[in-house]
Amino acid sequence: MRSTKHHNVVLIMLGEFEYLILSAAVRLQENAYGAAIRQEIETASKRRCSIGALYTTLDRLENKGLIKTAMGDPTPQRGGRPKRMVRVTGKGVQAASEFYATVTRVSRGVSWAVPGRNEL
Amino acid sequence: MNRFWWWVVEPVSRLLEQDEQEAVLGDVVESCQNGPGALLDVLDVVIRRQACLWMGWRPWLILFGLTLPLGMLLSILSRQTSDGSAVYLWMYASNWDAALTQNPGFWHLFAETAVSVFISYLTLACLSWTGGFVLGSLSRAMSALNSILLCLILFFGEIVGAPSYSAFLHRGLFADLHVPDSNAAVFAVSFYRVVLPVIVQILLVAIPALWGYQIAMGMGKLRRVVSAGIWATAIATLAVVCIPEVGLWFFMAMHIFHISAPVGIWAGIRALQYLRPLEFWPIVFLIAHAITQRGMRRARA
Numbered sequence: 535m536r537s538t539k540h541h542n543v544v545l546i547m548l549g550e551f552e553y554l555i556l557s558a559a560v561r562l563q564e565n566a567y568g569a570a571i572r573q574e575i576e577t578a579s580k581r582r583c584s585i586g587a588l589y590t591t592l593d594r595l596e597n598k599g600l601i602k603t604a605m606g607d608p609t610p611q612r613g614g615r616p617k618r619m620v621r622v623t624g625k626g627v628q629a630a631s632e633f634y635a636t637v638t639r640v641s642r643g644v645s646w647a648v649p650g651r652n653e654l
Numbered sequence: 655m656n657r658f659w660w661w662v663v664e665p666v667s668r669l670l671e672q673d674e675q676e677a678v679l680g681d682v683v684e685s686c687q688n689g690p691g692a693l694l695d696v697l698d699v700v701i702r703r704q705a706c707l708w709m710g711w712r713p714w715l716i717l718f719g720l721t722l723p724l725g726m727l728l729s730i731l732s733r734q735t736s737d738g739s740a741v742y743l744w745m746y747a748s749n750w751d752a753a754l755t756q757n758p759g760f761w762h763l764f765a766e767t768a769v770s771v772f773i774s775y776l777t778l779a780c781l782s783w784t785g786g787f788v789l790g791s792l793s794r795a796m797s798a799l800n801s802i803l804l805c806l807i808l809f810f811g812e813i814v815g816a817p818s819y820s821a822f823l824h825r826g827l828f829a830d831l832h833v834p835d836s837n838a839a840v841f842a843v844s845f846y847r848v849v850l851p852v853i854v855q856i857l858l859v860a861i862p863a864l865w866g867y868q869i870a871m872g873m874g875k876l877r878r879v880v881s882a883g884i885w886a887t888a889i890a891t892l893a894v895v896c897i898p899e900v901g902l903w904f905f906m907a908m909h910i911f912h913i914s915a916p917v918g919i920w921a922g923i924r925a926l927q928y929l930r931p932l933e934f935w936p937i938v939f940l941i942a943h944a945i946t947q948r949g950m951r952r953a954r955a
Binding site: 567568569572573584585586587589590605608609611612613615616617618 | 673674676677678679680681682683684685695698699700701702703706
């Protein structure tokens with residue numbers, strides 16, 4: 535776990551994918567589980583989200599104490615199989631908020647305008 | 655996803671822990687993946703999970719310290735058992751003469767042989783079960799992958815390991831004595847040389863070993879005393895079998911390198927014969943296990 539002490543507060547450094555999962559889980563609230571989080575990430579990032587990466591990252595986040603997971607009830611549209619429900623903890627909210635603040639701070643004054651073909 | 659793909663995807667998903675298997679298969683069903691897509695998704699999770707497990711030292715220790723030697727030992731014992739029984743099978747099945755049945759001595763010898771072959775087969779099955787049980791108890795987290803590895807080692811043990819060991823042993827024991835192979839006629843028949851060892855390896859080694867593995871995997875947390883008793887018996891059983899094999903290596907070393915071992919070692923190895931009934935402990939264990947399971951089912955009902 536990458537962590538750093540800053541002003542007596544332990545900050546947990548998140549990866550980009552970890553941040554995407556935390557954001558998706560917070561947005562989905564009670565409906566946050568594997569397939570829904572994957573769908574949310576694919577829609578937002580317009581990239582394919584690997585289910586293997588999703589599940590291993592969920593484990594990592596849980597080990598860091600940033601989320602809690604639990605098996606939900608079986609549903610018919612899943613062939614009677616349960617969902618792995620995800621809930622973001624207070625520590626997870628704090629870590630995601632810090633990540634967002636860091637990205638915002640570091641991006642201040644930076645222009646990401648893609649140069650036109652003639653300028654290349 | 656059609657039935658065929660489901661039939662492919664479902665066994666692959668068994669490599670995952672039960673809760674995760676349910677969650678992943680549920681996600682696959684919900685996202686309406688086509689067959690190959692679902693298979694790739696499940697494989698993706700399985701490969702990442704196994705890769706995480708194999709990052710530590712424990713799976714490697716189990717592979718090289720237990721699965722590999724156990725697979726080779728069982729392959730060698732399987733070949734010895736099948737070769738031993740092949741001689742009797744050849745005598746009775748390939749050289750059957752109805753006139754022999756009129757001889758009362760024939761039936762006496764036949765019964766004695768049948769019991770001896772049956773006991774050797776039962777011993778091999780019990781040993782394989784014990785090996786699978788020990789492996790299953792040690793590697794619960796690695797679940798099905800270890801059973802696949804055991805099967806692969808048994809396959810290579812049967813194809814390469816056991817024949818090389820037999821040839822080496824034969825050279826070590828008989829080469830200097832210039833004794834003709836009295837069983838050459840038996841092993842000239844391809845059934846006894848090739849088919850019977852494979853049948854014995856599958857029926858008396860692979861299936862009992864996987865059965866023992868499954869039982870160990872499915873067992874809940876046992877009381878410490880029971881668990882220690884089971885472990886002590888299983889380890890003693892394997893030791894009773896392994897140590898005389900080590901003795902065999904000593905014997906070969908003496909003939910090849912002319913190294914003599916202290917007399918006490920041979921006396922100790924011979925004394926292990928008295929512990930051989932331990933090899934049949936799986937029968938007692940399975941009966942006790944079946945009774946306990948029945949009692950628990952009744953209690954639940």
